[in-house]
Amino acid sequence: xxxxxxxxxxxxxxxxxxxxxxxxxxxxxxxxxxxxxxxxxxxxxxxxxxxxxxxxxxxxxxxxxxxxxxxxxxxxxxxxxxxxxxxxxxxxxxxxxxxxxxxxxxxxxxxxxxxxxxxxxxxxxxxxxxxxxxxxxxxxxxxxxxxxxxxxxxxxxxxxxxxxxxxxxxxxxxxxxxxxxxxxxxxxxxxxxxxxxxxxxxxxxxxxxxxxxxxxxxxxxxxxxxxxxxxxxxxxxxxxxxxxxxxxxxxxxxxxxxxxxxxxxxxxxxxxxxxxxxxxxxxxxxxxxxxxxxxxxxxxxxxxxxxxxxxxxxxxxxxxxx
Amino acid sequence: xxxxxxxxxxxxxxxxxxxxxxxxxxxxxxxxxxxxxxxxxxxxxxxxxxxxxxxxxxxxxxxxxxxxxxxxxxxxxxxxxxxxxxxxxxxxxxxxxxxxxxxxxxxxxxxxxxxxxxxxxxxxxxxxxxxxxxxxxxxxxxxxxxxxxxxxxxxxxxxxxxxxxxxxxxxxxxxxxxxxxxxxxxxxxxxxxxxxxxxxxxxxxxxxxxxxxxxxxxxxxxxxxxxxxxxxxxxxxxxxxxxxxxxxxxxxxxxxxxxxxxxxxxxxxxxxxxxxxxxxxxxxxxxxxxxxxxxxxxxxxxxxxxxxxxxxxxxxxxxx
Ligand SMILES: Nc1ncnc2c1ncn2[C@@H]1O[C@H](COP(=O)(O)OP(=O)(O)OP(=O)(O)O)[C@@H](O)[C@H]1O
Ligand SMILES: [Mg+2]
Numbered sequence: 001x002x003x004x005x006x007x008x009x010x011x012x013x014x015x016x017x018x019x020x021x022x023x024x025x026x027x028x029x030x031x032x033x034x035x036x037x038x039x040x041x042x043x044x045x046x047x048x049x050x051x052x053x054x055x056x057x058x059x060x061x062x063x064x065x066x067x068x069x070x071x072x073x074x075x076x077x078x079x080x081x082x083x084x085x086x087x088x089x090x091x092x093x094x095x096x097x098x099x100x101x102x103x104x105x106x107x108x109x110x111x112x113x114x115x116x117x118x119x120x121x122x123x124x125x126x127x128x129x130x131x132x133x134x135x136x137x138x139x140x141x142x143x144x145x146x147x148x149x150x151x152x153x154x155x156x157x158x159x160x161x162x163x164x165x166x167x168x169x170x171x172x173x174x175x176x177x178x179x180x181x182x183x184x185x186x187x188x189x190x191x192x193x194x195x196x197x198x199x200x201x202x203x204x205x206x207x208x209x210x211x212x213x214x215x216x217x218x219x220x221x222x223x224x225x226x227x228x229x230x231x232x233x234x235x236x237x238x239x240x241x242x243x244x245x246x247x248x249x250x251x252x253x254x255x256x257x258x259x260x261x262x263x264x265x266x267x268x269x270x271x272x273x274x275x276x277x278x279x280x281x282x283x284x285x286x287x288x289x290x291x292x293x294x295x296x297x298x299x300x301x302x303x304x305x306x307x308x309x310x311x312x313x314x315x316x317x318x319x320x321x322x
Numbered sequence: 323x324x325x326x327x328x329x330x331x332x333x334x335x336x337x338x339x340x341x342x343x344x345x346x347x348x349x350x351x352x353x354x355x356x357x358x359x360x361x362x363x364x365x366x367x368x369x370x371x372x373x374x375x376x377x378x379x380x381x382x383x384x385x386x387x388x389x390x391x392x393x394x395x396x397x398x399x400x401x402x403x404x405x406x407x408x409x410x411x412x413x414x415x416x417x418x419x420x421x422x423x424x425x426x427x428x429x430x431x432x433x434x435x436x437x438x439x440x441x442x443x444x445x446x447x448x449x450x451x452x453x454x455x456x457x458x459x460x461x462x463x464x465x466x467x468x469x470x471x472x473x474x475x476x477x478x479x480x481x482x483x484x485x486x487x488x489x490x491x492x493x494x495x496x497x498x499x500x501x502x503x504x505x506x507x508x509x510x511x512x513x514x515x516x517x518x519x520x521x522x523x524x525x526x527x528x529x530x531x532x533x534x535x536x537x538x539x540x541x542x543x544x545x546x547x548x549x550x551x552x553x554x555x556x557x558x559x560x561x562x563x564x565x566x567x568x569x570x571x572x573x574x575x576x577x578x579x580x581x582x583x584x585x586x587x588x589x590x591x592x593x594x595x596x597x598x599x600x601x602x603x604x605x606x607x608x609x610x611x612x613x614x615x616x617x618x619x620x621x622x623x624x625x626x627x628x629x630x631x632x633x634x635x636x637x638x639x640x641x642x
Contacts, residue, residue, distance in 0.1 A: 046641060050427075050640065053431055055427060055430060055431065055640050056639060056640070072325075072326065073326045074325075074326070074435075075331065075433040075434075075435075076326065076433075078431055078432060078433040079433040082431075084428075085424065085427040086641075089428065090423075090425060090428075091423070092423070102335070103428075103429075105332075105335040106332045106335050106336075106429070106433070107433060108433070147428070150428070
């Protein structure tokens with residue numbers, strides 16, 4: 001395992017009786033990376049996570065987390081990895097701070113260290129003023145944030161988040177994604193699972209698309225976009241200037257220019273042509289109102305991929321049913 | 323495969339949290355207060371009885387535990403209800419409660435083993451019960467002193483103390499059973515009903531059933547019946563069967579400890595009485611020896627139930 005890899009799974013498999021929930025998957029997560037496990041319900045995301053944490057037995061394959069084997073050295077792994085379970089629960093009758101105190105004691109922090117860490121962690125997720133409120137009074141979003149506070153308090157090197165945004169409104173979701181980005185900024189690697197593709201695509205450096213216990217696709221969103229959709233870059237531009245469309249069409253790499261509205265153009269190109277497009281507008285003494293590049297949507301990638309491989313998906317379904 | 327680190331990492335933390343949770347829970351405080359009130363009443367009534375009758379009994383104090391008066395049962399009776407009910411009340415939602423609150427996977431993702439959680443919960447509940455029983459014990463002794471004004475002798479205190487220990491062991495049986503059911507049943511209500519049902523079965527139904535079964539398996543001999551005696555074979559079988567119940571075992575131990583004149587448990591044979599002065603009290607050590615198999619039986623039951631729960635819990639899926 002290289003120094004920059006924090007999680008390495010190789011042929012990881014989990015069978016419940018004859019049902020194979022996770023089927024020989026392999027992936028790596030790099031240090032400071034946000035890695036997404038994406039896929040529909042029952043695809044095997046949670047099962048994969050539980051195996052990484054040593055919370056469920058591995059049927060076959062190998063997994064290495066920060067240089068430790070979760071099955072043999074679970075304490076070493078769990079000391080360094082924070083976990084936010086799907087629908088996290090707390091002791092309702094205890095306050096937010098008391099819930100964290102209990103965890104901190106289980107981890108074994110000394111009492112002075114404990115209080116400092118708890119105050120800091122609650123502050124960073126915006127729960128400082130609710131520290132002494134009972135968790136029973138907390139909203140869903142606050143509970144999720146308390147779960148993240150627990151991971152911060154622990155000082156984890158890896159944060160494993162199972163469906164962190166499920167059941168949250170758009171505002172709470174973006175708040176939560178903000179906290180997750182800050183994890184990355186501090187060098188914490190993040191592995192998160194979700195079945196809501198478009199919400200998490202914005203934060204993930206790389207994603208693994210799960211389907212029926214297997215990883216169908218793996219890579220960064222734009223890589224997958226080009227690989228699956230075959231599409232290049234789509235650049236939207238809103239500007240004025242006579243003959244702009246013709247001049248933009250001459251930029252090397254641009255295959256097509258489309259009029260999408262009054263003064264609005266869309267370029268299809270094989271690379272990011274935003275700098276050249278801006279230069280053209282300036283050269284025409286036009287006013288540039290908007291310039292942006294569209295990321296391929298994971299949703300589109302996912303649908304496209306599975307629509308084009310119906311027989312393979314069917315085969316997998318049949319194998320799992322068998 | 324050797325596991326890294328200690329299985330007891332975090333054990334003390336879990337135990338103290340459980341203790342604090344129980345001691346502040348309403349259901350526990352209410353039950354404890356009810357039993358304390360019952361203790362005051364029964365000991366007061368017993369004191370009136372004791373004053374009126376036996377003044378020169380050397381084991382006066384032990385009578386406070388066992389004397390029943392008219393329609394009011396003895397303190398021992400209330401205790402034999404309180405201990406199982408509270409034990410079950412403390413442990414029936416130990417593990418399924420964590421599951422249902424969805425705290426289990428979060429707690430187990432901390433650097434502890436499942437052993438620590440399970441054992442910590444058991445010890446936390448046992449400690450809670452021990453605290454409650456010590457309080458009751460002190461209350462009975464204190465009230466006894468107050469009502470009759472004669473301090474208890476050393477042997478009496480020693481016997482009362484052994485009784486306290488045995489009661490804690492007995493509580494362990496029901497705790498271990500409730501803990502096991504909290505692992506087996508995902509619903510806390512089901513676990514509570516199953517445990518209470520089993521206790522009622524052993525407490526009320528089994529003693530009757532044991533007699534019936536014994537009579538069917540070994541039909542009574544009419545020659546003994548004509549003399550108004552129980553057929554020995556039937557009696558022995560009935561005793562063996564009834565000892566499958568922890569309540570019976572506890573009852574027998576209590577008789578041996580609190581009544582120093584007890585020479586044997588169950589049917590007595592003439593050979594056991596040869597050379598014995600009937601009614602003469604035994605030393606404490608001899609009394610404990612008489613009840614020793616029963617005490618070991620209670621301990622072994624506790625350990626067995628706990629180990630079954632442990633094995634099931636180790637293999638259980640953590641996700642809700
Ligand atoms: N204890 C179990 N026994 C048998 N099958 C199980 C068990 N737990 C999970 N499974 C199966 O394993 C498969 C993968 O489940 P998993 O929970 O990992 O999916 P997921 O990707 O997390 O789905 P979701 O988005 O619904 O959380 C599912 O088909 C599920 O039915
Ligand atoms: Mg899941």
